[in-house]
Amino acid sequence: NAGVMQNPRHLVRRRGQEARLRCSPMKGHSHVYWYRQLPEEGLKFMVYLQKENIIDESGMPKERFSAEFPKEGPSILRIQQVVRGDSAAYFCASSPMSFRTGNGYTFGSGTRLTVV
Amino acid sequence: KNEVEQSPQNLTAQEGEFITINCSYSVGISALHWLQQHPGGGIVSLFMLSSGKKKHGRLIATINIQEKHSSLHITASHPRDSAVYICAVPNFGNEKLTFGTGTRLTIIP
Numbered sequence: 001n002a003g004v005m006q007n008p009r010h011l012v013r014r015r016g017q018e019a020r021l022r023c024s025p026m027k028g029h030s031h032v033y034w035y036r037q038l039p040e041e042g043l044k045f046m047v048y049l050q051k052e053n054i055i056d057e058s059g060m061p062k063e064r065f066s067a068e069f070p071k072e073g074p075s076i077l078r079i080q081q082v083v084r085g086d087s088a089a090y091f092c093a094s095s096p097m098s099f100r101t102g103n104g105y106t107f108g109s110g111t112r113l114t115v116v
Numbered sequence: 117k118n119e120v121e122q123s124p125q126n127l128t129a130q131e132g133e134f135i136t137i138n139c140s141y142s143v144g145i146s147a148l149h150w151l152q153q154h155p156g157g158g159i160v161s162l163f164m165l166s167s168g169k170k171k172h173g174r175l176i177a178t179i180n181i182q183e184k185h186s187s188l189h190i191t192a193s194h195p196r197d198s199a200v201y202i203c204a205v206p207n208f209g210n211e212k213l214t215f216g217t218g219t220r221l222t223i224i225p
Contacts, residue, residue: 033213035213042202042215042216042217042218043159043202043204043213043215045212045213045214048212056212058212059212091158091159093159105149105161105164105213106161107151107158107159107160107161108158109157109158110158110159112156
């Protein structure tokens with residue numbers, strides 16, 4: 001079991017470009033969560049998805065950010081027209097069912113986005 | 117929203133010392149996470165616990181649901197334990213995790 005796979009590990013984008021971050025959950029996990037860690041700050045929730053559904057996106061910035069978790073393939077966090085303030089580490093976590101039931105998260109290694 | 121406070125923010129200790137990191141939260145929860153993050157590294161889930169105590173190697177986590185408080189202990193600390201330790205709790209009624217600000221632990225040989 002390969003765990004939660006995120007790629008790329010490091011991503012450099014120029015201002016105005018698009019960034020696509022991928023997250024493949026653990027086998028058998030149907031719940032995916034994205035978190036952002038700004039430099040010298042704590043982790044903040046962004047979005048919670050199940051297959052083909054966005055369950056909670058209350059932590060997502062209103063513009064330029066979107067997320068999906070298609071029936072087939074990884075979950076994608078997409079940032080359009082990146083700005084320097086988007087530079088951060090983006091972590092994905094997955095779980096087999098709702099966290100409230102007590103089943104634990106597994107985190108990926110993160111994608112470190114640098115906007116130049 | 118669940119508020120999460122960790123203490124201390126920074127902790128430096130000599131190798132071999134017993135370490136305690138504390139976490140308090142404001143709203144009753146189903147379970148609490150302790151996470152470890154090395155500089156520039158990924159996040160490793162150390163424990164998820166909903167009551168009592170769990171032990172894994174030199175790490176021990178306890179939780180008191182009534183007092184809304186959890187502690188992470190490290191026995192016989194080692195320089196490789198140097199990392200940021202983060203507690204995280206779900207917001208009541210939904211799936212979001214709220215994280216503490218983390219405790220930066222440095223173990224000196």
